[in-house]
Amino acid sequence: MSVFRWTAPLLKWASRRWSEDDFRAIGEWLRPHVAPGGIFADLGGGTGDLGAGVARALDARVIIVDATPQMLRRVDAHPLVTVRLASAERLPFPSSYLDAALCCDAFHHFRDQDAVAREVARVVRPGGGVVILDIDPAGSLRLVVGLERILREPAGFRSAADLEEFLAPRGITGRAGRHRGSSYAFVGSVGGSV
Numbered sequence: 001m002s003v004f005r006w007t008a009p010l011l012k013w014a015s016r017r018w019s020e021d022d023f024r025a026i027g028e029w030l031r032p033h034v035a036p037g038g039i040f041a042d043l044g045g046g047t048g049d050l051g052a053g054v055a056r057a058l059d060a061r062v063i064i065v066d067a068t069p070q071m072l073r074r075v076d077a078h079p080l081v082t083v084r085l086a087s088a089e090r091l092p093f094p095s096s097y098l099d100a101a102l103c104c105d106a107f108h109h110f111r112d113q114d115a116v117a118r119e120v121a122r123v124v125r126p127g128g129g130v131v132i133l134d135i136d137p138a139g140s141l142r143l144v145v146g147l148e149r150i151l152r153e154p155a156g157f158r159s160a161a162d163l164e165e166f167l168a169p170r171g172i173t174g175r176a177g178r179h180r181g182s183s184y185a186f187v188g189s190v191g192g193s194v
Contacts, residue, residue, distance in 0.1 A: 023053035026131060030100045034060045035127030038099040041123070042064050043088045043116070044106025048075035049104060051152065056079040060099070065091065073120045089115040093123040100129035107134050107185075108157045114170070121171035124190045130172050132186040133179055160184040 034040050042051030045064035052075070055062035064083045066072050070075040072083045086092050088103075089112045090175045112118045120130060137157035158166060160176035163186050167173070174188015 002160075011178040014091060020057075022037060023050075026050070026102070027057035028052050028131075029131050029185070030054065030058060030102065030129050033127070033189065034058050034099040036060060038130075039063065039097075040096050040100040040102060041084075041091070041093070042143055043080070043091075043101055043103040043120070045075075045102075045104075046071040046106075048072075048081060048083065050104050052076065052081045059081050059126040061096075062102075091119045091123050091127075094109040095122050096125040096128075098124045098128060100124060100131070105135065107132050107163075110156065113156055113166070117167055117170040117172060121190050124193060128190050130186070130188045130190060131176065132163065134158070134163070134186075136178075136184050160186065170188055 038058070038060040039062070040055075040060060042048065042054075043065050045062075045066050046068075048062075048064040051062040051064050053172045054161070055078075059080075061082070064072065064075050064081060065088060066083075066088050067087045068189050069085055072085055074084050075081060078130045082091060088106075090111055101124050101150070105112060107113065112158040113168060135157060136159060138159060160178075164174065164176050167186070167188065171188055172188055174186055176184050176186035
């Protein structure tokens with residue numbers, strides 16, 4: 001993920017796309033799993049703006065997990081927010097530690113998606129929530145897909161249906177549907193039923 005070392009300032013600026021309405025909407029997907037005072041992780045959370053906003057909406061704690069130190073240096077200090085330099089493929093948490101996991105625009109960047117899914121299923125408690133927002137590779141952002149491949153990013157984009165099928169045998173079940181533009185949202189749980 002070397003591209004993120006030099007794009008961190010740009011991505012911090014781009015995080016202004018998130019509104020309080022976005023934080024509340026994503027928070028509502030997590031609310032059945034994350035009570036006030038609970039804890040969730042934002043995987044590939046970058047500069048932390050989305051995770052922090054959702055944490056405020058839920059009055060819960062968030063751990064911004066990212067493998068790029070340059071991203072984590074741009075996370076704004078807040079009592080509900082902590083950061084952890086780590087790979088999503090090897091999460092530094094005990095089993096069933098988290099109430100939920102959030103992953104936005106990052107799942108396609110993970111080189112070993114199987115390991116990430118298994119780690120999420122391990123560290124999120126049974127019945128805990130999983131929300132993944134990502135780009136549909138067949139959508140209007142095909143140029144993004146091509147650019148990421150040129151930049152030697154994994155570009156492991158999956159369709160909404162493919163993500164559902166991929167996660168289910170790894171212990172994460174749910175439904176994915178159109179979110180906005182060329183993105184979709186997977187909303188599910190660990191060990192739950194569809």
